[in-house]
Amino acid sequence: MNRFWFFSFLILLVVGILTGILLTRIQVFSAPEQPIAYSHKTHIEAGIQCLYCHSSPLRSDLAGIPSVKKCMGCHNVIANDKPEVQELAGYWEREEPIPWVRVSSQPEFIYFSHLPHLGTGLSCETCHGDIGQMTVTRPVVKMDMGWCLDCHLKEPQPKATRLADCLACHK
Amino acid sequence: MAKDANQSDEGIRWALVVDLDRCTGCQACVVACHAENNLQIVGEKEAAYGRWTHWIIIHRYWEGEYPNVKARFMPIMCQQCSEAPCEPVCPVFATYHNEEGLNAQIYNRCIGTRFCGSACPYKARVYNWFRPEFPEPLTEQLNPDVSVRTRGIMEKCTFCIQRIRRVEIDAQAEGRSPTDGEIQPACVQTCPTSALIFGDLNDPNSHVSQLAHSRRSFRLLPELGTDPGVIYLKGGEVNV
């Protein structure tokens, strides 16, 4: 009888773990809900470069989320009849920041800087996927340590050793 | 980081020189370290139990008896040993040696066995006995380049790895190597008497490697064969 309960428990546990993994994967690649339904596709198709809005990755750790002022720079006159743009104008009038939800993130114990990555000639799409085709922005890769090391280890020596050093990223 | 032609093949070995003839025990390095590295404050009661978290402390040794008494200061921080006794004892490889001579501590690997702390002959490692508390808005002081360690994690001086990395990345963006003296850990940067000097020991032209050859230089507990990356210069003597 004990054995029955033991196996039942074990099966439940395995099912639990598998469900957990599955849910995590789904969660990882799902698109977070944003305060304004923003489409990268629309903007890229309009011919706007990534660096126009995310202006600092060549100079800073962060790519930077555009300020409300920057959005309004265009949307004062462009497409200001669209409900999303009107929502944007609302934030501008209330002088409120827009609470965007992060799509790509690194854990708090990781030091990540865009600058050296772009410096070696990587493009935005390498990590962020074909964002120009996304109407809803979602992550395309699970940015975990294995994924980072995939590239870091492909570099020639001695760079690979240096980039595989824990201290290269762990802070 | 791109290597210069005149640099030795051994690569970089980061080293710190502590000139005891200049040290006044003023504690500027201690506070600079707290500010730079998000160290936690434990309060009077726990500090009395030795549960403080300073990464650099200034030992004070009495010599002689009144009236012929002297007190000498000796700053002690992680000695970044090449043959570090803390490394082989870690069961989870949270502490290891990197290519640039740094004894690294990876916080999210650490499970808090404190074996490394026991193994360290310099007592340079500290343990987080508590979850750090930063009453609002003291959280604003936290350096975003350094993790905030939580309870149960061992930590120690990193030679301000984040500052090394920052200068290296900035230099790389400008297409050059960092110059000697450009990289300064927080303690080195603030030390009023310039008693602390940081640089690459493998670069024969660096300030640290020249000071390391001074006849005043010595290392702590050399008989243990740990080959520390911190070099002390004796006080009370004329250099060069």
Place this chain on the structure above:
Amino acid sequence: MSKKLTRRDFIKIAAGATAATGLAPVARRIVIEPFVQPPEETLPGQATWYASTCRQCPAGCGIVVRTINGRAKKIEGNPLHPLNQGKLCARGQAGLQVLYNPDRLRNAVRQSGGRGSREYEPLYWSEALDLLAEKVSSLGHPDRMAFLGGLMPDHLYQLTNSLLTALGTAPPIIYDLQCTLEGRRPATQLSQTFFGTADLPVYDIAMSDVVFSFGANLFETWMSPVAQSVALGSMRQGKLSGRGLIVQFEPRLSATGASADEWIPVRPGAEGYVALAIGRIIVEERLGHVGSHRDNAVLYQNVDVREMSAASEVSVDTLRRLAQAFADADRAVAIPGGYLSGQHNGFASMLAVQALNRIVAQIGRQGGVFLSTPAPTVALRSKPEVNTLSDVRNLIKRMNAGEVDLLLIHGTNPLYELPAALGFAEAIKHVPYVVSFSPFVDETAVWADLILSDHTYLESWGYQVPSPGTDRPVISSQQPVVNPLYDTRSTAQVLIELAARLGGRAVEAIPWADEESYLQELVTELYGSSLGAFDARTPPGFWTLWRQYGGWWSEKEIRQEPETTDIVQKPLPMVDPQFDGDPEEYPFHLYPYSSVALTDGRGANQPWLQETPDPMTTVQWGIWVELNPQTAEELGVEDDDIVLVESPYGTLEVSVFVYPGIRPDVVAIPIGQGHQDYGRFAQAVTGSNPLALLAPITDPDTESLAWGATRVRLSPTGRKKKLARLESIDGQGRESIG
């Protein structure tokens, strides 16, 4: 405020199954809030550095502050600044915890439950200012108002002074404990007497071969400790003429004494005797390389070396050896420090020490003594001068007599900082209305009706001419490095707005629209000066560069070489020290000294400074009394035993630290702890304020507090309180190595 931060607001743990099975939650909802309007200089995630001036002590070191997304993250020394040359002390590093202190006042407040109730009601600034203006204009006579201040930034002093003068009120009384402990007022008077100018001397330690420091804690808190430490570095190991020597004369081995090459434990109050004896030996025995000592013989004609030796307990042999070393050095300098000024005969001792520089001809010579170079324009020269203790006493007398109806207090905490025996605590109760400008509820603010909380220095405008200065004219600028965190208001701005409300002569005296425009007008006078280290093409360009550089200074070295007055043509005064307390009944001299981390107590609310170990005792967060091992044995006490310290004026219970470097007849207590108010970190340390013990006596020559002239007795209590030291006593873990 529009400068919202990128913030990681909260983490949502994903599926319940993940948590149950112990898998790390991977998906997190992190909100990032971009700026509505980005400030021009900032780049997301990139540090922006702003230059300003440290206000943790009156030295005036230049700082640069690392800010990220509009928040200050780290303070470092300004590498361009000629005074501190990129370096900073422990207190300067801890300045962030003034800004981010959780116990800061966040508004102007009125004490709603009456004074001392510690119940506060926030006020709108317009209400608060109306209230203040009403109090000022309803005074019967302008004399019935008084302003008590600490050593404030120069521009604030000018505005305060102009306003008070216009109202017909006496100028502000400047007095704080730090200035008292470093002997700022006596040092100014010494300059006046010896050199005929009020500019403080700059001792050229860097180039000196032998430094005799008489009670100056050069590398801790005295005057300009960072500049002096920078100088020590080069004096010891950075100059071509070899390693310099330091001899420290003081009854307790301070951290400076520990860094010195020799410590001479002089009897308290007898430092001047040592200087006189050394001088007499040099002159009489014609020591050293200076051609003629005939001119100086008159200075020492009444000095008997044996008497001096007996009175100071320094042997004649030692005196002769030191005299020889001092006279033989190529460049020697003698420094009269703060401990001398804290004696009843302080001024006589300071004169005797300064005279040593004269007899080895080191006045105005490299490695000797210079004077601080004043600011290049007259308007910039007006700066706060410290008042005497007699001025403070006089104020207390007037308060007690009911002659003060309105008391304004800025930047000083008299209830903590004055000896309790002076009775400020009682006197303040006789003042009908008290206004404090403190950003914190300190001991004095508790007795204020209204607290018009000032910005902290990292949010403030200002400038300061560092005094003592360095080898060239320097003006340090102060600018806000972050937007004010709370609804506080800078006191300069409050005064300008008060003047506008009062109208008439007040607004004529300070007519500026705001603090910034006043400063800008003052500072752009420097535009076009050929001396400056930077060139601006236009006055607004100058204002920008002034803020970017962190001030203005001369490109080249310009030293002010002093001339001596006729004081050097007559015998030096010789005054016997006097102490309060009968030597039979109170056998020990009390030496209250300023703490390296907490200075005069103003650092006690900063946890970094509290957790910083004292360099000599390695104690964190505590207060203790230092006893010579022999004294401890005689009293039958050991480390951590609580003793009762009694003076004729007060008592204190405190743990013993057996300290090998102190005279057996002296006991030392650090100043800085024992706060009743001033926030959670200051109040976390149990113990009382050592200033309760002090006798309110002064040096009659300078009318400054003789803070080292109180006698005490000790008795064991039989209780123990363990001090939180770094060094282990019980063998738990951290034994010292080596």
